Structures are given as structure tokens and as C-alpha cells.
Amino acid sequence: MGLLLTGASIVFPKEKAIKKWDLLIEDGHITAMGPALTRSGHTVRVVEGYILPGLIDVHVHLREPGQIHKETIETGTRAAAAGGFTQICAMPNTTPVLDTPELIQEVVQKANTYGYATVHPIAAISRGEQGEALTDFAALKQAGAVALSDDGRGVQSAKLMFEALLAAKSIGLPVAVHAEDNSLAKGGHLHAGKVAEELGIRGIPSVAETSMIARDLWLAEEAKAHLHLCHVSPAAAVSAIRMGKAHGLPITAEVTPHHLLLTEESVKTFGANAKVNPPLRSDDDRLACVQGLLDGTLDLVATDHAPHTDEEKAKGIEQAPFGLVGLETSFPLLFTAFVKSGILTLPELVYKMSTRPAEVFHLSGGEIFVGGVADLTVIDPETVRQVNPAAFYSKGRNTPFAGRELSGWPVLTIHHGQVVYER
Ligand SMILES: [Zn+2]
Incomplete structure (x- = not known):
């Protein structure tokens, strides 16, 4: 049983391409990608925005x-x-x-x-x-x-x-x-x-x-x-x-x-x-x-x-x-x-x-491909929010960007196939 992400567009930085595809994660890895993957047997999660490595x-x-x-x-x-x-x-x-x-x-x-x-x-x-x-x-x-x-x-x-x-x-x-x-x-x-x-x-x-x-x-x-x-x-x-x-x-x-x-x-x-x-x-x-x-x-x-x-x-x-x-x-x-x-x-x-x-730095990652580790970030390109240091997970609040109105916020972060952050 895997986690199937649908509804978002996947960003491929090396190809400079963006494709509106489904993406399947099983056992911490990306096991399939394509325009319409079979859903049966998987947890389907509808996400909006862009999926990045x-x-x-x-x-x-x-x-x-x-x-x-x-x-x-x-x-x-x-x-x-x-x-x-x-x-x-x-x-x-x-x-x-x-x-x-x-x-x-x-x-x-x-x-x-x-x-x-x-x-x-x-x-x-x-x-x-x-x-x-x-x-x-x-x-x-x-x-x-x-x-x-x-x-x-x-x-x-x-x-x-x-x-x-x-x-x-x-x-x-x-x-x-x-x-x-x-x-x-x-x-x-x-x-x-x-x-x-x-x-x-x-x-x-x-x-x-x-x-x-x-x-x-x-x-x-x-x-x-x-x-x-x-x-x-x-x-x-x-x-x-x-x-x-x-x-x-x-x-x-x-x-x-x-x-x-x-x-x-x-x-x-x-x-x-x-x-x-x-x-x-x-x-x-x-x-x-x-x-x-x-x-x-x-x-x-x-x-x-x-x-x-x-x-x-x-x-x-x-x-x-x-x-x-x-x-x-x-x-x-x-x-x-x-x-x-x-x-x-x-x-x-x-x-x-x-x-x-x-x-x-000779690290693995930085790309999305079938067989790769499922390290993924979903960003929302539209919603505008202010930088609010009081809400940081970091202990540090020392930023000169407090109050700036920004879009492109991460809404879902997946590390080794596990959801580690979700807004
Ligand atoms: Zn330095």
C-alpha cells in the first residue's frame, strides 16, 4: 500500500519541465509517475501546487x-x-x-x-x-x-x-x-x-x-x-x-x-x-x-x-x-x-x-525519478502569507524579513516517504 499524490504538477529541474502527473510512493521510494496512475490499494492524497525534489x-x-x-x-x-x-x-x-x-x-x-x-x-x-x-x-x-x-x-x-x-x-x-x-x-x-x-x-x-x-x-x-x-x-x-x-x-x-x-x-x-x-x-x-x-x-x-x-x-x-x-x-x-x-x-x-x-556536495537527491528516494516538497504558488517569526520551528527569531508578504510557501514536506511537515 503506497501513498499516491494527485492534483499537483511535478517539477523536473534538469529538464526544465513541469508535468501534471500523479506520483506514487512506496517503501520510502518513488515507484511510479504518470498522467493517471491506478489508485486501487493506495492512499490517495489530493495536493495542489507544485511537487519539487x-x-x-x-x-x-x-x-x-x-x-x-x-x-x-x-x-x-x-x-x-x-x-x-x-x-x-x-x-x-x-x-x-x-x-x-x-x-x-x-x-x-x-x-x-x-x-x-x-x-x-x-x-x-x-x-x-x-x-x-x-x-x-x-x-x-x-x-x-x-x-x-x-x-x-x-x-x-x-x-x-x-x-x-x-x-x-x-x-x-x-x-x-x-x-x-x-x-x-x-x-x-x-x-x-x-x-x-x-x-x-x-x-x-x-x-x-x-x-x-x-x-x-x-x-x-x-x-x-x-x-x-x-x-x-x-x-x-x-x-x-x-x-x-x-x-x-x-x-x-x-x-x-x-x-x-x-x-x-x-x-x-x-x-x-x-x-x-x-x-x-x-x-x-x-x-x-x-x-x-x-x-x-x-x-x-x-x-x-x-x-x-x-x-x-x-x-x-x-x-x-x-x-x-x-x-x-x-x-x-x-x-x-x-x-x-x-x-x-x-x-x-x-x-x-x-x-x-x-x-x-556529491549528495544523492535533487531530482525526481522512479526508483529515487521520496524526498519531496509541495509548494503553494498562490496563497500570500506574512513572515511570522513567532511561528517558526527554529528557536531563532532573528530575521530581517518579518512581516514580508510572500507566496510559494511549502505546504507538505516528505522525507524518505514520510510526511514530516504539513500545513
Ligand atoms: Zn561563514
Whole structure:
């Protein structure tokens, strides 16, 4: 006895196609698709809207172990399910840092017991993310790590980064970099631009990010290793990546919804909830990110979901921690901004939020096919609702998008054939 979904249209991102077909799920897998499947013996569920391959977010901060007042693996994966994500990659800057095989296994096992979404941990490049000694990449991969990153801080030593790229190449994992040169960022809080100047707050210049990206592009070329650039934000970085790809460098890149939709001006309205690292930059930078996403220079969208408590964010711009939550708003934000307005087609957006993330991080998923695991998201393209942080499954309420009217909300999320979210 299976679950037969009928009434919706199925999105095939690779074919750029949408077909009004039935879809049958049995034993956690898709076992049939077609215009009118036989219903007898199955539970028939009428759904409206579009069925997408489950979304995949390669940049999430789950905060467990160690900072469970901000988020737990349980609340973070429930938030993922509510946002239409069936697979997420968890960054290692927890307490302790995910730098041993035991810690990696623990995250995977905990996520499996809850079952809301598959969690692929990303292991630290350096022990304790201290930027000094490499972790044991092979053992971390064996334990389930899908990439290496010291996210939250840049790897300051070019030598260590080069060694990391060589070691990662030998085991076939990408190195995902948070590009930030501390000697240039100098403990700034906002983009070094007109708003930081106006508010008299120390800024983080774009060159703190672009100079490290430029360094890492050529280290990746020298090592012939897969470099993945996290949360790209300045226009010059998009240009550098475009040039690098034209040179055939083995690089991929991500952009966040907030860098696509917001600018430095947002802190005036949303205060510390718009404080994020890398910072929201100028409108020219934002437009360069949009252009980069459209032409494929920036491969995919990742949320950089970074929950903090209201108390932490209430400390004011200079004292509050960096980060904002993204799992529960990303798809409707981008559906509304880009698909509703005709800038991207629905299959194109799904490609950048599911298919391409799977390809870049060597994950299964990102496509709908007979025989595939039933990781699926149904979205409603019509109903307009406001972003309401009070209703988030995430413990974090820190979003600059509160009150925005959006459509494209997930209404049903299926993980391994099980309904894990339903509106
Ligand atoms: Zn980062």
C-alpha cells in the first residue's frame, strides 16, 4: 500500500519541465509517475501546487552540541522540514567544534533519530577551528562528513589552506571557505560603506573578503582541488569567481537569500537582525550577486541559517552576534522575488536550491525519478502569507524579513516517504 499524490504538477529541474502527473510512493521510494496512475490499494492524497525534489541547504548552523539555547538538531531539522528542505549540511563551528569522527557521527545519529531531514555534517578544516593544525580529513569523511570548512572565520594562513586543499583533494571532498582576512576586517560589524559611516560603526571592507577569495582561487588551481566559496557578497568577488571559472578553475560558489535581497540600508530598519557576516553590502554588490546567480557564476543558494536568541540580538549592533535565520523563509522569499516576477522559472530556482547543491556536495537527491528516494516538497504558488517569526520551528527569531508578504510557501514536506511537515 503506497501513498499516491494527485492534483499537483511535478517539477523536473534538469529538464526544465513541469508535468501534471500523479506520483506514487512506496517503501520510502518513488515507484511510479504518470498522467493517471491506478489508485486501487493506495492512499490517495489530493495536493495542489507544485511537487519539487526536496530542497537542499548546504550551509546551516544547527548549534548542537554546545549552544542549544540557540538551536538544537531537533528544532533545526524541524525548521528545515517546514522550509521544504529534506537535506541540510551542518557547519562545524559548534561547541565543541566538529573536528573528530565521534562528533560527526553523533550529529548524524541524532538527526536520524528525529527523522525530519537528513543532516550531512561539514567537518572543521583545522582543530578547534584554530587555524593551526589540520584535522584528520580521511577519518572525518569515513564518519560522514561531506566537506571541510572553518566557517565563521577565515583560514588566515595560505600555507594551511593550501595543505587543506591538497588533503581534501586526495579524499574527494570540497573545501568550503568563509573568506575573511582578519587583518582587513579588523573586527568590524557592518559593511564598510555609507551606512556604517553614518552610524559611526566600524565597517568590514569588501576587500577583506575579495582578497582572500582571490588567494584561494589560485591555491585551488595549484592544488587542483575543489574549492567552494561560501556566502559570496561583494561585486568584485563575483567578478573574480566569473574570471576563475572562465580560466577553468575547479571552483563553485553559493549566495544567500539575504545578500540577493537586502543591502546595508537594512540595519537602519531591522537593527542587529540585519547584522550578518559577511555583511549586507551596497545595492551594486547585491545586483552583482543577482547577476552572478542568473548566469551561473554563483552555482547555488544556501541560507547560512544562523539562529541566535532575542536577548543576544537585543544587545545592539556592536555587541550582537552575526547571523540570521533562513530555513523557513528562503524558498518563499526567492519564489516571490524571482519566479513571481519572471526573472527565473520555477525549474531554474529549484535547480539552484536542490539539484545543484546535490551535485556540488556529491549528495544523492535533487531530482525526481522512479526508483529515487521520496524526498519531496509541495509548494503553494498562490496563497500570500506574512513572515511570522513567532511561528517558526527554529528557536531563532532573528530575521530581517518579518512581516514580508510572500507566496510559494511549502505546504507538505516528505522525507524518505514520510510526511514530516504539513500545513
Ligand atoms: Zn561563514
